[in-house]
Amino acid sequence: MDQVTIQYLGNKPRVKNPILIEGLPGVGNVGKLAVEHLIEMLKAKKFAEIYSKDFPPQVFINTDGTVKLVNNEFYYWKAKKKNQRDLLLLTGDYQGLSAQGQYELVETILDVIEDLGVKEMYTLGGYGLGHEIDKPAVLFAVTKKTMVNDIRKLGAVFRKNEPGGGIIGASGLLLGLGQLRGINGVCFMGETPGYLVDPKSAKAVLKILSKITNVTVDLSQLERKAKEIEAIAQQLHEIETQAKDRPDELRYIG
């Protein structure tokens, strides 16, 4: 096994001028939720798995009792209409644990998609605000200046110096290292409190994305999940409020 290993599950998929959509774990798991939803709704087909020595040394246990080595997975979906394009979808259990591992993972991803003819990619993630947000905006960043206006028109937001810390992890690195290879891309970041997984933010990101791909999927499942999460957040908030109402001295004397 190499540092990073790509394992095709059969023949490479025959795709034409495909675009990549990436969503790996991250803030609010926004990107992962979004891409997993797409994969499920589109019944996309898995065609490759990526293993890395910089993923945790861990297997998950499937519901049927079998183990599954943690990995990243590539799926594809063939366009159904004339205004659509073939899609490659990437999601996974983890990003690399170290800087080194992240760079090597992304280089392997770029090798795979270049080989399959990708010239355009969309990376999805969350933008952690640290506070509740009612209507999450979707921020973005691009590899080429000329793309900014087109993306803005779709409803995504560009705010100077936001996120101030740039983009950390695969969503940013795919654009940054892709840029050096001449692959263009956009990173969409859904605003999110960042405390819990955030299906609401994932939904906001997918809405924007569908205007590019002309692929529309039912989002009601994400809405249901979002309501569940809101209920949990509400409960956590109540517990916290009660704790604050207890006067301080009680903690020492009572």
Added chain:
Amino acid sequence: MDQVTIQYLGNKPRVKNPILIEGLPGVGNVGKLAVEHLIEMLKAKKFAEIYSKDFPPQVFINTDGTVKLVNNEFYYWKAKKKNQRDLLLLTGDYQGLSAQGQYELVETILDVIEDLGVKEMYTLGGYGLGHEIDKPAVLFAVTKKTMVNDIRKLGAVFRKNEPGGGIIGASGLLLGLGQLRGINGVCFMGETPGYLVDPKSAKAVLKILSKITNVTVDLSQLERKAKEIEAIAQQLHEIETQAKDRPDELRYIG
């Protein structure tokens, strides 16, 4: 010295269709206790040592004053009866310190056992509950769905989504990376509080395992150790209870 070095102590052992039993340090040291007990009771013979640059840079001091570089060790045992099979036993001082080191160690282990004809392996570990347990169950996970029913019949337990975090370390990785090479295996996880080494849990695991190997060993030594540990746990519990009974303000004013 390579990243991971395998050093045979003489000729490779002549084993026929052997099965691997692995128990390295981990939660409650369940796996290590179990395999060390087997090695001792069966008088299994050491045939190889594994060194890794990702083990701690450390030697232990033997009771005769000599040093011993920390390692992992392979033993073998030849079947005595018709319904038994040759055994390879693996235990050791440490697992790799980093993710990288864990993957490389397990790849080397798989190289060794493939070379010796292993097609089946049993990895032993603990499942940390974080609370006391009277009769530890033995959970399991497998590499192939068809194995689940057979293992269940032996008295091992399958609970959906348990352990929720999957299996971390060599016991999981052997199955996960073995799966990619077509080697089948089962991981047995004895329930354990996980605070102290747990010979009781190790005993529970060995009882299940003996139904597969048809190799029965005297377990009274593990029972004795289990009683010693229970006495220590009882003492720790009393100290803790006394501390809780002291009113809080005493810590600040008294």
Added chain:
Amino acid sequence: MDQVTIQYLGNKPRVKNPILIEGLPGVGNVGKLAVEHLIEMLKAKKFAEIYSKDFPPQVFINTDGTVKLVNNEFYYWKAKKKNQRDLLLLTGDYQGLSAQGQYELVETILDVIEDLGVKEMYTLGGYGLGHEIDKPAVLFAVTKKTMVNDIRKLGAVFRKNEPGGGIIGASGLLLGLGQLRGINGVCFMGETPGYLVDPKSAKAVLKILSKITNVTVDLSQLERKAKEIEAIAQQLHEIETQAKDRPDELRYIG
């Protein structure tokens, strides 16, 4: 992509007997502020970028919405007068995250500058005092004993055993590893509280440096920045003082 990658933006610059001036992020960001100021004032031209797998896996977002993979950057400036020499200027977003990464980055930098004929280098950094300083002195260290007197005459200060911890990071490593290759150099360290970025210290360093390079640039921009930082430091100091004036018991009982 190699561990560390150097990417020229076109032809290598035609420079004659150039000297290197390095300022990467560090204590008070003294070195980085100084070299960035030089680059801006001299309108130096970027000729190469360095990427490393040991930089954080991160892109920054430019003000025009495009991403920029974090890197180090080389600039050059051609001498305008007879008593000046061509300059190579190095600054960047980060130093390597690990010891390993730092050594490899500096080795690559040395490869680049040796190739361009550098025989002399000046590395700029801060010397963190942990307290306010009115007039920051500029300490130094050299690769060759015979250089000490010349540098002292320029107004830089040599105090035995200071900094006691030596020099950590690229500024020190360039001299240390350069020494082994026969490249001479001086490290200038501006005294700084080290709490905030310190343009005042950067200015002090540049004043000394200009006596070597005979290149004088307008420093008023650094002075303006220094005043802004002083105002912020003053505010922080007031907040801290107020907190100290609140009697201790209030924190527990009030």
Added chain:
Amino acid sequence: MDQVTIQYLGNKPRVKNPILIEGLPGVGNVGKLAVEHLIEMLKAKKFAEIYSKDFPPQVFINTDGTVKLVNNEFYYWKAKKKNQRDLLLLTGDYQGLSAQGQYELVETILDVIEDLGVKEMYTLGGYGLGHEIDKPAVLFAVTKKTMVNDIRKLGAVFRKNEPGGGIIGASGLLLGLGQLRGINGVCFMGETPGYLVDPKSAKAVLKILSKITNVTVDLSQLERKAKEIEAIAQQLHEIETQAKDRPDELRYIG
């Protein structure tokens, strides 16, 4: 520069059947103090330097203002009498920062000494007790059982299961990895509180060692240093005692 680089300062030294004495930084700096003292007293000659990418990225500043890249250094000393043997002495600024780095450093050291004909080595270190000790004993461990009695007769002490954690770092690894190459050795560990550098413990170690090497050096300098350290320890102890005498409530209310 390789991961670990050995750099000879001229020709390799002509030594005959030499023994290695190692003392790198560690608990109480016992080994380093001892070997540095030997080097100074014997006026041993430096013949090689070792650099490693796993040392901190740091230079020290010599008293003459020049920088010195952190390293390990080899010295040699030629026997003066018939009952003496040539000595190789190894000390340095650091041990490797990571497990990996420690293994690689020690492998390089073994390559060098094997090349120079070393068949016997003495590694020096401290055994941290965590409490004051009046007359530090010197514990030991060996590579071959037959050596135990001879070493015991010199006044070194062997206590079963001490140190319980074995030996961590170069002193242990040299024996452990040396053992695999057939090089024999003894590790001497001077008891030390372990809080401060401990010249008294270093002296105890050197006394034992001199019975093996038949090389006696003046130890009065170590005695002087030991008295200085004892004075500092005494001061620290008084400060601590005073702090304990202040009633607890004062910290909260007074």
